[in-house]
Amino acid sequence: MLTSPAVVRAGALDDLGPDLEPGRGRRAVVAMSGGVDSSVTAGVLAEAGWEVVGLTMQLYDHGQGVPGGRTCCAGQDIHDARRVADRLGVAHYVVDYEGSFRRDVMDPFADGYVRGETPVPCVLCNQTVKFRDLMEAARGLGAEVLATGHYVRRRPGEGQGEGPALWRGADPDKDQSYFLFATTRAQLDRLRFPLGGLDKGRTRGLAARYGLAVADKAESQDICFVPGGDYARVVERLRPGALDPGEIVDLSGRVLGHHDGIIRYTVGQRRGLGIGGTAEPLYVIRLEPETRRVVVGPRAALGKVSFTIHGVNWLGEGDALPRDGVHAHVKIRNTFEPVRATVMPLEGRRARVRLDAPAHGVSPGQACVLYDGDRVLGGGWIERD
Amino acid sequence: MCSAAPVGPPAETTALYLDHNATAPLRPAAAEAMRAALTVAGNPSSVHRHGRRARALIEEARESVAALAGVPPAWVVFTGSGSEANALALSGPGPGPRLCSAVEHDSVLRWVPESGRLAVDGHGVLGLEGLRVALDDAEGPGVLSLMRANNETGVLQPVAEAARLARDAGWLLHCDAVQAPGRLWPFDVGSLGADLVTLSAHKLGGPAGVGALIVGDGVTLAPLVRGGGQERGRRAGTENLIGIAGFGAAARAVLEEGADEAARLAGLRDRLEAALVGACPGAVVHGVGGERLPNTTCIAHPSLAADMLLMRLDLAGVSVSAGSACSSGKVAPSHVLRAMGLDEPAARRAIRISLGWTTTEADIDRMAVVWGEMGGGAGG
Numbered sequence: 001m002l003t004s005p006a007v008v009r010a011g012a013l014d015d016l017g018p019d020l021e022p023g024r025g026r027r028a029v030v031a032m033s034g035g036v037d038s039s040v041t042a043g044v045l046a047e048a049g050w051e052v053v054g055l056t057m058q059l060y061d062h063g064q065g066v067p068g069g070r071t072c073c074a075g076q077d078i079h080d081a082r083r084v085a086d087r088l089g090v091a092h093y094v095v096d097y098e099g100s101f102r103r104d105v106m107d108p109f110a111d112g113y114v115r116g117e118t119p120v121p122c123v124l125c126n127q128t129v130k131f132r133d134l135m136e137a138a139r140g141l142g143a144e145v146l147a148t149g150h151y152v153r154r155r156p157g158e159g160q161g162e163g164p165a166l167w168r169g170a171d172p173d174k175d176q177s178y179f180l181f182a183t184t185r186a187q188l189d190r191l192r193f194p195l196g197g198l199d200k201g202r203t204r205g206l207a208a209r210y211g212l213a214v215a216d217k218a219e220s221q222d223i224c225f226v227p228g229g230d231y232a233r234v235v236e237r238l239r240p241g242a243l244d245p246g247e248i249v250d251l252s253g254r255v256l257g258h259h260d261g262i263i264r265y266t267v268g269q270r271r272g273l274g275i276g277g278t279a280e281p282l283y284v285i286r287l288e289p290e291t292r293r294v295v296v297g298p299r300a301a302l303g304k305v306s307f308t309i310h311g312v313n314w315l316g317e318g319d320a321l322p323r324d325g326v327h328a329h330v331k332i333r334n335t336f337e338p339v340r341a342t343v344m345p346l347e348g349r350r351a352r353v354r355l356d357a358p359a360h361g362v363s364p365g366q367a368c369v370l371y372d373g374d375r376v377l378g379g380g381w382i383e384r385d
Numbered sequence: 386m387c388s389a390a391p392v393g394p395p396a397e398t399t400a401l402y403l404d405h406n407a408t409a410p411l412r413p414a415a416a417e418a419m420r421a422a423l424t425v426a427g428n429p430s431s432v433h434r435h436g437r438r439a440r441a442l443i444e445e446a447r448e449s450v451a452a453l454a455g456v457p458p459a460w461v462v463f464t465g466s467g468s469e470a471n472a473l474a475l476s477g478p479g480p481g482p483r484l485c486s487a488v489e490h491d492s493v494l495r496w497v498p499e500s501g502r503l504a505v506d507g508h509g510v511l512g513l514e515g516l517r518v519a520l521d522d523a524e525g526p527g528v529l530s531l532m533r534a535n536n537e538t539g540v541l542q543p544v545a546e547a548a549r550l551a552r553d554a555g556w557l558l559h560c561d562a563v564q565a566p567g568r569l570w571p572f573d574v575g576s577l578g579a580d581l582v583t584l585s586a587h588k589l590g591g592p593a594g595v596g597a598l599i600v601g602d603g604v605t606l607a608p609l610v611r612g613g614g615q616e617r618g619r620r621a622g623t624e625n626l627i628g629i630a631g632f633g634a635a636a637r638a639v640l641e642e643g644a645d646e647a648a649r650l651a652g653l654r655d656r657l658e659a660a661l662v663g664a665c666p667g668a669v670v671h672g673v674g675g676e677r678l679p680n681t682t683c684i685a686h687p688s689l690a691a692d693m694l695l696m697r698l699d700l701a702g703v704s705v706s707a708g709s710a711c712s713s714g715k716v717a718p719s720h721v722l723r724a725m726g727l728d729e730p731a732a733r734r735a736i737r738i739s740l741g742w743t744t745t746e747a748d749i750d751r752m753a754v755v756w757g758e759m760g761g762g763a764g765g
Contacts, residue, residue, distance in 0.1 A: 027700075053700065093696050096717075140693050141700060 019154050020194045023050025028192070029138035030147045031130060032056050032084065032092065034077030036214045037149030037195055039084040040203050043210040044194050045147055046088050053141055054092035055134060056081040059101040059125075060225050080214050087212060095137055097129050104128035106225060110238035113231070113263040116287030116384070117365025120179070120334075121223055127182045135190060145192045150176045152376075153196035154188055164188045166315050166376040171199035178334045181369040181379035182313045235263050246292030248275060251285065251301060262287045265294050268302060268361025283360075286384075303358030309368045309380030310350045316370075316377035321345040328370040328377055330355070332362050338371055351380060401703045401748055401755075405588075405741030406536050406564055406681060411631070412590035412742060418634035419592065422627045429624050430615065439626050446633025453566055453636040454582060454599055455575030462598045462619045463629050467563040467585030468492035469609070470598035473620070474530070474559040474581040477606030481527030484519055484556075486511045486542065487724035493530050493561055494720075508675035509540040509725045516550055526555040528581075533562035534569060537721045537737050538672035539681025541569070548578035557581060557604060563588045563596075567639040567742065568680045570647035580604050586628065590742055591635030595628035638742075646742065651679035653740050653749050658682055660753035671722060671735055680741060683722075685734040689759060694736055701755045707736045 023045065030042040032054040046052045056078050078094055085092030105124045112119030130148070138146040151169030158165070163185035169175035183191070195203055207215035226234050236243050243261035250256055257275045259265065264272075269284045273296060282296040314321050323345060329338035330353060340356040353368055362382060369379035402410065422442055427435030429443050444458070451458040464470045468490075475483060475496035483497040488505050503519055505511050511531060520529070529551045531542050544560050551558040559581040566572045567589040574582050580601040587593035600606060600619065612621035639646075662668050667687025686694050691707035698705055707719070722732040738752065 053696075091700060093692075093699075095692060137693065137696075140689075141696055 019192050019196060020044060020048050023048050025049065025051055026145075027051045027053060027141065027143040028145045028147055029053050029055055029134070029141060029143040031134055031149075032081040033149075034080035034084070034214065035149070035220065036207050036212070036217050037151075037203060039081070039149075039212050039214050040206045040210070041147050041149040041194055042084065042090060043088055043206060043212065045192075046090055048194075050145075052088065052090040053138075053143060054081060054085045054090055055137060056092070056094050057101075057129065057134065058094050058096045058098060059129070060098055060106070080217070084212050084214060088210065095134070097133050100133055101125070101129050106234075106238060110235045110242070112365045113235045114239055114242045114289065115365070116262055116289040118266040118363045119365045120367050121225075122179045123182055123367055126180055131183060131187045131191070135187065138190070145190055147192040147194060149195050150180060150193050151195055151198075152177045152180055152193050153374075154191060154193050162317065167196070168371070168374040168376065169195075170197045174200055177371075177376045178331055178367060178369050181315075181367055181376060182311070183315075184313065185315065188315075232261065232264050236261075244292055246294065248273060248294045248296055250282075251295065251297045256282075256296065259294050262289060262292055262294055267363035299360070302360040304355070304360075304362040305358050306352060306354040307362055307368075307385070308346070308350055308352055308383045310348075310383055312345075312349045312351050312378060312380035314378040316372065316375075321351055321378070326370070326372075326377065328372055330379075331367075331369045331371070332359060332382065333366050341370075343370060349380070350383075399702070401751055402743065403738045403740060403748065403752060404704050404706050405744070406539075406737060406739035407706055408587045408593060409567070409590045409741045410743050411592060412635050412638050414638045415586075415591045415631040415635040419627050419631040422630035425626060429626065430613065439624075442626060442630050442633075443624055446629045446636075449633040449636040449640075450584065450597055451599075453572060453640055454562075454584065455571075455573040456582075456599050456601075459617075460599045460601060462600055462616045463624060463632075464596040464598055464620055465594060465622075465625070467561070467583050467588070467596040470583040470585075470596040471530075471559075471561055472496065473598050473606060473609050474583060475528055476609060477619075478528050478557055478604065479607060482523045482525055483528050483530070484516075484523065485530040486532065488535050488537075488540075488721040489530060489532055490536060490561060490563075493532070493559075497530065505724050507726050509535055509538050509672050509721065510675045511542050511547065513543060513546055513550065516547060520550060520554040520556060526557070528557045528559055530559040530561065533560050533565040533574060533577075534678045534681075535672070535721060536564050537681075537719055537735075538675075538683040538725075539564070539568075539678035539739075540672040540675040541677065544574075544579060545577045548580075552578065559583070564678060564681075566636070567642070568647060568650060568678045570644045572639075574599070586632035586635060589635050589639050591632040592628045595625055595632045597632070642742070647679050650740050650744070653744055653746065654679055654682060656746070657738065657740070657749045657752060658684070660749065661756050664753060664757040671725065671727070680739055680744075682738045683735050684738065685731060686736070686759065690733050691736050692733075694734075694759060697759055698736075698755065701758070703752060703755050705736050705738050 028045050028050040030052055032038045032042055042052050042054050082092055105121050109119045109121040135146050151174040153167040155165045155167055157163050168177045204215055222229055242263055245260045247255045248257040248259050265284050267284050270281055280298050283299055283302050285295045285297045285301050325342055325344035327342055330341045331338050342354045344352045346352055364382050364384040366382050367379050368382050370377040425439050427439035429440040447458045447461045451461050471492040484501045485493050485497045486505055487502040488509055503515050531544055531547045533544055534541050548558040557580040560579040561583045562574050563585040582599040584597045586595040606619055608619050610621045615621055658670055665687055669685045671683040695707050718729050718732040722735055
């Protein structure tokens with residue numbers, strides 16, 4: 001059992017910040033993946049007096065998945081989540097979202113690659129399976145909040161009637177705000193991210209203090225259903241025939257070589273083109289799914305100043321992206337140092353992003369996330385020109 | 386009532402256990418017999434007095450289980466579980482085709498190819514005409530496996546009729562009867578004409594980890610576990626003395642309760658179903674058209690999926706089951722209900738409430754109250 005008095009000291013969790021109000025017996029659902037972050041999330045909520053109900057999502061059939069690999073929801077991870085719940089003395093259930101995960105995450109992921117995009121399935125998963133289905137389950141179980149182990153911070157709105165705001169995680173190495181840009185205000189109302197103020201070392205320390213066996217569990221960097229990062233194989237299985245070969249051409253259309261499927265390429269990629277003997281290194285400039293061509297060129301051709309985003313979610317002040325646009329910092333992929341840009345709204349939840357200086361590797365299908373300092377203003381999906 | 390408030394914490398702190406078909410709580414008599422067996426040091430195969438004492442306990446238990454089944458003690462082969470007994474029954478008789486009903490337990494189904502799984506009607510009962518055709522068509526003889534009572538719905542199968550058809554065709558009939566004793570009276574599986582019958586201790590208030598296969602005269606079986614000559618060479622391995630002693634005591638307790646217990650359970654079951662359907666008029670009890678065990682209710686909530694309902698009931702302190710929970714813990718739609726013709730959404734709404742020797746009227750009334758509070762809007 002967790003709550004031996006020797007373990008719980010008053011103030012032990014003070015540095016967790018405002019996203020961990022005392023539970024006073026209220027019910028909280030924690031999305032438990034079996035990893036250290038969500039396990040500690042369950043621990044701190046239980047310690048703060050919440051009646052924790054752990055839910056682990058069954059997202060795909062491991063028997064049919066790619067063998068091997070550490071994934072977010074393999075059988076071992078369900079086992080680990082259960083053992084953590086046992087240790088903490090909280091209820092735990094497995095919920096089956098294989099259907100919606102396939103429909104709302106895996107299929108769009110495969111279709112994105114087939115369209116020549118570089119999709120971000122973790123955003124789709126947060127948007128649909130986690131913050132729609134799991135949120136619905138949490139409500140059905142009478143829980144006031146749904147907590148996850150994401151490294152982001154949620155802060156009460158400042159202005160009159162302002163909903164809660166989303167901020168980057170305090171630890172820049174762990175910040176996961178890029179993957180949460182599509183979270184709506186209504187979802188934020190019910191979400192809690194108690195680890196947002198911590199760094200990983202502190203999280204592992206808490207796991208050890210709770211006596212959780214997962215304290216030293218290795219981190220998964222893979223997309224959960226793509227163990228080992230071999231996404232082409234996953235796409236091929238979901239969309240047989242998507243690995244059609246085609247030509248690699250330069251900017252003038254001259255054929256430089258051949259490839260075995262555009263889904264293996266992403267904008268900005270240099271390695272693995274299999275083309276030698278050119279004066280300067282070649283990069284993937286764009287993918288043309290209609291003709292199955294991979295267009296390559298010099299690094300200078302990669303630079304891009306403006307692009308359009310769709311599916312815009314706005315989390316800044318006011319209800320929507322201001323009519324006159326905003327100046328913001330933007331990230332065009334997760335591992336990207338934010339750069340300055342101006343974002344102007346367009347019709348139908350779209351917007352035009354103009355960067356102050358050209359950026360390399362603006363890739364359709366990736367998210368463009370807007371920041372004001374550490375505050376997340378929202379974002380959208382990068383479109384093809 | 387049916388669309389009432391959100392779930393709150395349990396009003397009473399004691400948990401309510403209504404999942405006897407998964408496992409029945411250990412009967413005091415079984416616990417007592419096991420405690421006594423704990424102090425017996427001998428190996429039943431040993432010639433010395435310690436061994437004799439251990440063997441006496443096992444043979445006593447064998448007689449009790451045989452009496453429960455209505456067969457000679459020599460027919461009782463103790464195994465490590467009901468699933469193991471099923472495996473022995475379906476693998477042991479050697480080559481030949483295998484047939485079973487489509488609503489058998491997984492431990493039977495996995496020995497029978499898809500093509501050998503025979504259709505049931507809308508009540509979940511095996512069609513005898515279909516069985517006759519299948520026996521004619523199969524390149525027999527082989528083994529036909531038909532359960533006495535279904536674990537999810539409680540629906541009884543026409544085992545005696547099937548045994549006659551099997552015998553006429555030169556087949557063996559195996560009957561998985563784990564759910565029947567302690568609920569169905571007379572149990573008397575020996576009178577049904579089955580060649581092989583599976584029993585399980587923990588379904589009738591004995592310990593888990595002990596089962597039995599009743600093997601009729603003239604049936605030869607190749608053992609799964611080989612080595613020592615225990616259980617007349619049908620199951621090697623030093624006997625689980627403590628578990629077997631508990632099994633024997635539980636069997637005796639069931640015999641002593643007799644018909645009264647079956648009648649008591651039927652009364653509780655009827656009270657339960659009336660209350661649940663009364664609180665939620667859209668609720669559907671599955672299998673009512675067939676002859677059923679008196680302790681099992683398979684009921685679909687009008688709006689809540691079974692997985693959500695199970696979680697809500699558990700958080701309210703009530704333990705019941707749905708379909709077949711796979712090892713991951715997720716709830717899959719029941720193959721039993723699918724075989725009865727329910728579509729997947731309907732099959733995903735059914736839960737199983739199963740009563741037993743610990744169940745009281747107060748339990749039923751509390752279940753009815755909690756059910757009424759489950760609501761239907763959120764999470765449905």
